[in-house]
Amino acid sequence: MTLLFNLLSLVIVGKVFSSCGSKSLRIINGEVAAVWPWMVSFQSVSQNRHFCGGSLITPQFVLSAAHCFEHNKTFFMIAGANNLNDPNLIIHEVSSVTLHENYNSTSLENDIALIKLTEEITDSSKVSPICLPSHTDESLIINQKVIISGW
Ligand SMILES: *[C@@H]1O[C@H](CO)[C@@H](O)[C@H](O)[C@H]1NC(C)=O
Ligand SMILES: *[C@@H]1O[C@H](CO)[C@@H](O)[C@H](O)[C@H]1NC(C)=O
Numbered sequence: 001m002t003l004l005f006n007l008l009s010l011v012i013v014g015k016v017f018s019s020c021g022s023k024s025l026r027i028i029n030g031e032v033a034a035v036w037p038w039m040v041s042f043q044s045v046s047q048n049r050h051f052c053g054g055s056l057i058t059p060q061f062v063l064s065a066a067h068c069f070e071h072n073k074t075f076f077m078i079a080g081a082n083n084l085n086d087p088n089l090i091i092h093e094v095s096s097v098t099l100h101e102n103y104n105s106t107s108l109e110n111d112i113a114l115i116k117l118t119e120e121i122t123d124s125s126k127v128s129p130i131c132l133p134s135h136t137d138e139s140l141i142i143n144q145k146v147i148i149s150g151w
Contacts (some may be wrong), residue, residue: 014125021131034080036149038130040082040092042115045074050084053150055130059120063130066103066113079115080126084151 038056042064043049050051051072055062056079077092078084095118100110121127133140140146 001107014149020030020129022081027102034082037080037128038125039149039151041081041151042068042072042075042077044072050151054115056121056127057129057132059122059129060117062115062117064113064115065111066099067105067108067111069097069113069115070105077115079121080123090123092121106139147150 023027023035038084040056040062042052042054043114044051052064052068054062054077057063062077077094078089079092081089086133094115096116098116100112100113102110103112104110
């Protein structure tokens with residue numbers, strides 16, 4: 001029964017999150033929904049402030065930079081926000097950080113980290129994942145204009 005329920009909720013979560021890259025300016029409970037709904041903020045517990053951003057790629061995984069997590073060991077994450085001073089921000093806990101196996105902290109080659117959250121984010125009203133290119137996707141070309149988001 002539990003397994004069935006878990007499978008069912010996976011299907012539901014999968015369905016909600018199946019559309020990546022959807023951006024909207026909806027108003028939810030009087031607030032503007034996140035303009036960049038995959039953009040997250042990692043916040044240091046000791047310094048009580050934002051130190052790095054990241055992009056949600058699934059309901060439970062975030063892509064970020066390896067250099068952010070070399071020294072910051074106690075931190076939490078905020079998702080679905082436009083304003084980090086909003087008093088109603090929802091905190092998400094992190095269960096593990098995996099740095100790219102060939103990350104070089106001197107040259108910053110392979111400066112990639114994968115962050116796993118303790119729990120999946122199920123409230124998709126403010127949050128949705130960014131689209132990742134497939135390994136055969138050649139649509140990103142040199143000199144193409146892109147958008148960078150950050151805090
Ligand atoms: C956390 O990481 C950021 C970015 O690498 C760095 O600027 C900051 O000093 C780090 N904070 C701590 C407490 O190590
Ligand atoms: C890391 O980068 C530095 C600077 O480019 C280089 O000297 C060093 O050999 C690299 N380390 C590894 C393990 O590749």
